[in-house]
Amino acid sequence: MSKLRVYQLAKELGISSKEVIEKLSEFGVEVANHMSALEEDEANIIIELYGVDDKKAKKPNNKMNHKQDNEPVVEKQKETIQKVEEKKHVEDHKLILIPEKVTVKDLAEKIGKNVSEVMGKLIALGVFATINQEIDFDTAELISTDFGIAIEKEEVKEEIEIGLEQEEDRPEDLKARPPVITVMGHVDHGKTSLLDAIRNTNVTSREAGGITQHIGASEVEVHGNKIVFLDTPGHEAFTSMRARGASITDIAILVVAADDGVMPQTKEAINHAKAANVPIIVAMNKIDKPGINSDRVKQELSDHGILIEEWGGETILVPVSAKTGEGIETLLEMILLAAEMLELKANPKRYATGTVIEAKLDKGRGPVATILIQNGTLKVGDSVVAGSSYGRIRAMINDKGKQIKKAGPSTPVEILGLSDAPEAGDLFHAVKEDKIARQIVEKRKAKDREENLNATAKVTLEDLFKHIQEGSVKELNIIVKADVQGSVEAVKQSLVKLSNEEVKVKVIHGGVGTITESDIKLASASNAIIIGFNVRPSTAVENLAERENIDLRTYRIIYEAIADVEAAMKGMLDPVYKEVVLGKTEIRATFKVPGIGTIGGAYVLDGKITRNAKIRLIRDGIVIHEGEISSLKRFKDDAKEVAAGYECGVGIANYNDLKEGDIVEAFIIEEVKRV
Numbered sequence: 001m002s003k004l005r006v007y008q009l010a011k012e013l014g015i016s017s018k019e020v021i022e023k024l025s026e027f028g029v030e031v032a033n034h035m036s037a038l039e040e041d042e043a044n045i046i047i048e049l050y051g052v053d054d055k056k057a058k059k060p061n062n063k064m065n066h067k068q069d070n071e072p073v074v075e076k077q078k079e080t081i082q083k084v085e086e087k088k089h090v091e092d093h094k095l096i097l098i099p100e101k102v103t104v105k106d107l108a109e110k111i112g113k114n115v116s117e118v119m120g121k122l123i124a125l126g127v128f129a130t131i132n133q134e135i136d137f138d139t140a141e142l143i144s145t146d147f148g149i150a151i152e153k154e155e156v157k158e159e160i161e162i163g164l165e166q167e168e169d170r171p172e173d174l175k176a177r178p179p180v181i182t183v184m185g186h187v188d189h190g191k192t193s194l195l196d197a198i199r200n201t202n203v204t205s206r207e208a209g210g211i212t213q214h215i216g217a218s219e220v221e222v223h224g225n226k227i228v229f230l231d232t233p234g235h236e237a238f239t240s241m242r243a244r245g246a247s248i249t250d251i252a253i254l255v256v257a258a259d260d261g262v263m264p265q266t267k268e269a270i271n272h273a274k275a276a277n278v279p280i281i282v283a284m285n286k287i288d289k290p291g292i293n294s295d296r297v298k299q300e301l302s303d304h305g306i307l308i309e310e311w312g313g314e315t316i317l318v319p320v321s322a323k324t325g326e327g328i329e330t331l332l333e334m335i336l337l338a339a340e341m342l343e344l345k346a347n348p349k350r351y352a353t354g355t356v357i358e359a360k361l362d363k364g365r366g367p368v369a370t371i372l373i374q375n376g377t378l379k380v381g382d383s384v385v386a387g388s389s390y391g392r393i394r395a396m397i398n399d400k401g402k403q404i405k406k407a408g409p410s411t412p413v414e415i416l417g418l419s420d421a422p423e424a425g426d427l428f429h430a431v432k433e434d435k436i437a438r439q440i441v442e443k444r445k446a447k448d449r450e451e452n453l454n455a456t457a458k459v460t461l462e463d464l465f466k467h468i469q470e471g472s473v474k475e476l477n478i479i480v481k482a483d484v485q486g487s488v489e490a491v492k493q494s495l496v497k498l499s500n501e502e503v504k505v506k507v508i509h510g511g512v513g514t515i516t517e518s519d520i521k522l523a524s525a526s527n528a529i530i531i532g533f534n535v536r537p538s539t540a541v542e543n544l545a546e547r548e549n550i551d552l553r554t555y556r557i558i559y560e561a562i563a564d565v566e567a568a569m570k571g572m573l574d575p576v577y578k579e580v581v582l583g584k585t586e587i588r589a590t591f592k593v594p595g596i597g598t599i600g601g602a603y604v605l606d607g608k609i610t611r612n613a614k615i616r617l618i619r620d621g622i623v624i625h626e627g628e629i630s631s632l633k634r635f636k637d638d639a640k641e642v643a644a645g646y647e648c649g650v651g652i653a654n655y656n657d658l659k660e661g662d663i664v665e666a667f668i669i670e671e672v673k674r675v
């Protein structure tokens, strides 16, 4: 007699595979999944527990032992079982939520481990963090997984999203929902053909021949159970959508052509599905082709961490042919079984939430979006928000092209009535009233604008040529600041003359004085670079420029600035050397030392000053001298370097006009390794 599989036994007894697996586990029998084959005595445990003569019993009966005098023993056993079940239930449902950043201490506490254990794992990863140091979620997840503990990222609710906060679902409101499937695999392995074949098995005679609306997802029905398939290529669903925080797939079908085996995109698909923690079912396609070697495919899968059930692993592999239809029925059944194990549930009673799968601007119908409802029920007339668009549902169309009035969890629907087309991966929410929807979107748009302004890729002389070639830069905006008006004018004129057919050089602002915060802001808003002559920005301004990614260059000689810009435009900029500022030191007193000259009593404000550094003397933001250090002392002793927060005596070679309040900027010249 062939061995009974878990799901077959479960079906026999009218209970779920999950229940069988759990019961077996209580009796010390661990099985991988519903496909696992059971030994006779293992199956007997369950059969005895649920009763052979009462096949459809939903609850364990106490006919384990038919002798009346053993009744108390049976009762006791049940009580044991019950306790284990309760404990397991609590453990299963306790979600450990960890924020994007977490201190080592908090992580240890949350996952119930000693700080030293957590640190040990961190060190093994090459991360030397202190107890109060923050680590990111990915690292926290690696460590927790290592302990065998699953954690989830705590979503931070932003103030602007308050209108979307909803109460937690009550357990009694949760109802089973259909699984949502993504098909992944290497190019030409048959993803599209497989989806078509699946849809074709499912076309009812009424629909056959009718025009099926393409809405980016479709529902098929197998033995009265629904399965939702997304058309989005699996990779996209896993990369762009995941990057935007959307997780829409319950199970991934990995299509592997039997005649081709595991290929680069197959590997990628495996990695994506694993990273997203989505179970995989392998559809070994094209089995109708002659001379295929399925063992080779299985071996290759195993080499990439996918061990199939037949080889003692957990992954189900179904041989199929999208061409002949062979195996499609089994594949669908396996999807349903896997879905059963996941116990997918949602609450149809709440406002709908979901994810945008596709969206476009339709000439006749306006913005049209296909959304997958993941929780709640969406009704025509509901006020909704999706990304930065909002509106009221004017009409809903299902995947069969039929207008519907409402749609529950795991339903893909096309919706009309949004203000603009949202983006794929945008989250979708129905809200109480139009006003809330509009407010949320206004706030989101304002935030986007602010972020965009900050995130615009800024032009630099280094990458100017690349931008010119790509055609993305047609104008080079420059801000010129100099110590005297004459220099400003001279630089402006020389720069403007550099304009050529591809790019026009524009000096959008020029002025006398040091480089200020408002220069940086202007550069940021107009994507300009800043050139300074004999002027230096303060540390605060320098930091701002760095934060805003502004290319800020300072020169002593006009010709050098012009030459740099010219070279950059031709793609020949070759800054073999670059200046690295070490730190700034303030002169707080001056002393005349006979035979040596003026020495400044100084305080190192930031960074450091070193004996061998070059220096620049800055007074009121203007460079008045550039040269070298002649002496650097701490008290009476010569010092090699003095760090921030310390006092020192500084002498400048061939320069005696030191004044209180002068800034000595120390720098070195480093060679730039060109990429």
Ligand SMILES: Nc1nc2c(ncn2[C@@H]2O[C@H](COP(=O)(O)OP(=O)(O)OP(=O)(O)O)[C@@H](O)[C@H]2O)c(=O)[nH]1
Pocket (backbone or CB within 6 Å): 185, 186, 187, 188, 189, 190, 191, 192, 193, 194, 285, 286, 287, 288, 289, 320, 321, 322, 323, 324
């Ligand atoms: N013999 C045979 N050919 C198949 C089968 N499934 C797909 N094909 C063929 O394989 C080729 C690729 O199939 P597609 O469905 O376009 O593959 P895909 O993975 O969707 O390809 P991309 O969308 O380009 O990534 C087509 O020529 C199909 O006719 C099958 O089961 N048997």
